[in-house]
Amino acid sequence: MAAGVLNVNVGVLGHIDSGKTALARALSTTGSTAAFDRAPQSRARGITLDLGFSCLRTALPPQLGPGPGELQFTLVDCPGHASLIRTIIGGAQIIDLMMLVIDVTKGMQTQSAECLVIGQIACQKMVVVLNKIDLLPEGKRQSAIEKMTKKMQKTLENTKFSGCPIVAVAAKPGGPEAPESENPLGVSELIEVLKSQAYLPSRDPSGHFLMAVDHCFSIKGQGTVMTGTILSGSVSLGDNVEIPALKVTKKVKSMQMFHTPVTYAMQGDRVGVCVTQFDPKLLERGLICTPDSLHTIHAAIISLKKIQYFRGALQTKAKFHITVGHETVMGRVMFFSPAPADFHEEIQENVFDFEKDYLYQEEYLSKDSASTEENKENDQAGEVQLPKQQWALLEFEKPVTCPKLCLVIGSKLDTDIHANTCRLAFHGVLLQGMEDKNYTETFLPKLKVYKQKRKEGQVERVMDDYSVIGRSLFKKETNIQIFVGLKVKLSTGEDGIIDGGFGQSGKFKIRIP
Numbered sequence: 001m002a003a004g005v006l007n008v009n010v011g012v013l014g015h016i017d018s019g020k021t022a023l024a025r026a027l028s029t030t031g032s033t034a035a036f037d038r039a040p041q042s043r044a045r046g047i048t049l050d051l052g053f054s055c056l057r058t059a060l061p062p063q064l065g066p067g068p069g070e071l072q073f074t075l076v077d078c079p080g081h082a083s084l085i086r087t088i089i090g091g092a093q094i095i096d097l098m099m100l101v102i103d104v105t106k107g108m109q110t111q112s113a114e115c116l117v118i119g120q121i122a123c124q125k126m127v128v129v130l131n132k133i134d135l136l137p138e139g140k141r142q143s144a145i146e147k148m149t150k151k152m153q154k155t156l157e158n159t160k161f162s163g164c165p166i167v168a169v170a171a172k173p174g175g176p177e178a179p180e181s182e183n184p185l186g187v188s189e190l191i192e193v194l195k196s197q198a199y200l201p202s203r204d205p206s207g208h209f210l211m212a213v214d215h216c217f218s219i220k221g222q223g224t225v226m227t228g229t230i231l232s233g234s235v236s237l238g239d240n241v242e243i244p245a246l247k248v249t250k251k252v253k254s255m256q257m258f259h260t261p262v263t264y265a266m267q268g269d270r271v272g273v274c275v276t277q278f279d280p281k282l283l284e285r286g287l288i289c290t291p292d293s294l295h296t297i298h299a300a301i302i303s304l305k306k307i308q309y310f311r312g313a314l315q316t317k318a319k320f321h322i323t324v325g326h327e328t329v330m331g332r333v334m335f336f337s338p339a340p341a342d343f344h345e346e347i348q349e350n351v352f353d354f355e356k357d358y359l360y361q362e363e364y365l366s367k368d369s370a371s372t373e374e375n376k377e378n379d380q381a382g383e384v385q386l387p388k389q390q391w392a393l394l395e396f397e398k399p400v401t402c403p404k405l406c407l408v409i410g411s412k413l414d415t416d417i418h419a420n421t422c423r424l425a426f427h428g429v430l431l432q433g434m435e436d437k438n439y440t441e442t443f444l445p446k447l448k449v450y451k452q453k454r455k456e457g458q459v460e461r462v463m464d465d466y467s468v469i470g471r472s473l474f475k476k477e478t479n480i481q482i483f484v485g486l487k488v489k490l491s492t493g494e495d496g497i498i499d500g501g502f503g504q505s506g507k508f509k510i511r512i513p
Helices: 020-027 042-043 082-092 109-121 136-155 187-197 370-378
Strands: 005-014 054-058 070-077 097-103 127-132 167-168 209-217 223-232 234-238 240-243 249-257 259-261 264-266 270-275 285-289 295-306 319-324 328-338 356-363 390-402 405-410 425-435 460-462 467-471 485-491 496-503 507-511
Touching: 005 020, 005 109, 020 054, 020 070, 020 097, 020 127, 054 187, 054 460, 070 234, 097 109, 109 356, 109 425, 127 136, 127 187, 127 485, 136 209, 209 270, 234 249, 264 496, 270 390, 285 370, 319 425, 370 467, 390 425, 460 507, 467 496
Parallel strands: 005 070, 005 097, 097 127, 127 167
Antiparallel strands: 054 070, 209 223, 209 285, 223 270, 234 264, 240 249, 240 285, 249 259, 249 270, 295 390, 295 425, 319 328, 319 405, 328 356, 328 390, 405 425, 460 467, 467 507, 485 496, 496 507
């Protein structure tokens, strides 16, 4: 980091046309190469297509320690257009603080809700910004703002952002066509709120260098510049970095942070890295890292949680858009849980135990899933038993390159954009990647996932108070010895145990303890 400057990454998220780019422009003092809808296709369509970055520098607030120094907010302007949600998911992994921009005349909209979901997964703190207050008639403005503030507080009540600050602004009074001389309203108050919310993000320069690149361009005579945010580790002049997507290693020639040359950068920093020349078109966005530190995987085991706003069940064998690192690929899922006896056992975080037996699930178990309904009927008290942790095996349609233990988000991005539903289905942590193409033969046999089966037969006759003879459960040629000791339940409510065969025709003896 440039000397004496603390960098905090602030994500600017919200529904399309809520005024995110205008707000970033009103806040920022230094635009970076990616900022403010510079891309020709962005300007033509009037919407943000890619992550834009710019920064705002201010004096270090007292809660962040004594002494001179500057606080730099790197503003990450995330696109609000629904089809671009994959870009947002990529951006959310580098955000310390989130600004959710709401059009005060419209309130929460579909994508504002999706941004809120991403924020809950990837971010610790949030500020809500009610934008476009200049569109409210002056006489009724204050009451309209108060009404919307109350509404937002209610919406956030059951999220981790309950009680977060809500600030009303007009980033660009009069709209995009208005003259630049119009001063924004409420922006200086917003900067004070951001300063009060700033915290020392935990940064760790150790470990492998990994950077999410979001722009790439060449400078004649210098080399190729990759700009992005460092997700882990650190980088210095002269280091070798690998571009896994191109399978090449390049040397770092120079580095800049917001137009200031630097010799070192670490986790959380936003930086431009210039390396020896290659064709920038080959790497629009992606990851660069310490050589050989990333793995390219064909399948993975993840621990996961369903996103509460996703309507519908998560079915085994279903396909989802899986976002891992900066890539989104199609993948098929298989859900599994601990064996029922271990539902309440504490599970170690971020570790997967291959020694244990697991239970195959037709779908992710949640309060409203069908398989839970069956359990409810079996359980007289009507108490739903849910495991503390569930997992999934993801099989990707094409291999993905990512760090270990990274965030994974599953979504249904092919859902109709205009349908008023949340398309994000689950989120989790990648516990184990499978690098071998033939993982079905080399790796999957290690995974002990079994299915529960049930069969029904009849009671032929009662022998005495403690035993009955059953039939129609096994074929004549079945070796009944394999099933000795397994439990059976009688329709009259008793529990029994298979004791052995009876005669030659597939009948068997049940002991009722």
